Each structure stands twice: as C-alpha cells, then as structure tokens.
Amino acid sequence: xxxxxxxxxxxxxxxxxxxxxxxxxxxxxxxxxxxxxxxxxxxxxxxxxxxxxxxxxxxxxxxxxxxxx
Numbered sequence: 115x116x117x118x119x120x121x122x123x124x125x126x127x128x129x130x131x132x133x134x135x136x137x138x139x140x141x142x143x144x145x146x147x148x149x150x151x152x153x154x155x156x157x158x159x160x161x162x163x164x165x166x167x168x169x170x171x172x173x174x175x176x177x178x179x180x181x182x183x
Contacts, residue, residue, distance in 0.1 A: 119164035123157055133157040 124131035136154035139145040145154065 116164060119160045122160035123164075131157075133161070151153070 120130060123133055126132065132153055136145060136157065140154065160181060161172060
C-alpha cells in the first residue's frame with residue numbers, strides 16, 4: 115500500500131514532484147487554475163488515503179493492546 119501511495123502521490127518524480135510544486139503554489143497564493151487545484155487534490159488523495167488507513171490500523175492495534183491488559 116505504501117509504495118503505491120508514494121508512487122501516485124509524488125509522480126512525476128523529475129524535475130520536481132507535482133505535490134511539492136502544487137503545495138508551493140498554494141503557499142505562494144498562485145494556485146488558481148482549476149486544473150492545478152484538481153492536480154493537487156489528485157496527488158494528495160493517495161497520500162491522504164494511506165494516512166487514513168495507517169491511522170485506522172494503528173488505532174485498531176492500540177485498542178486490542180488496551181483490551182488485552
């Protein structure tokens with residue numbers, strides 16, 4: 115899951131990952147075109163989904179550990 119999320123989240127790799135470029139544009143206030151906004155959402159969604167899944171797994175493990183005591 116992590117390799118796929120990273121591959122989709124930071125593709126294309128050269129010269130600069132799209133997510134980095136779009137985040138810089140967002141911070142500078144130049145992220146205005148609908149295509150750029152869509153691109154940011156698309157690349158961030160893979161990383162967000164991975165974070166969501168990892169958080170649920172971690173929470174599940176912590177609850178199991180707490181119930182086992």
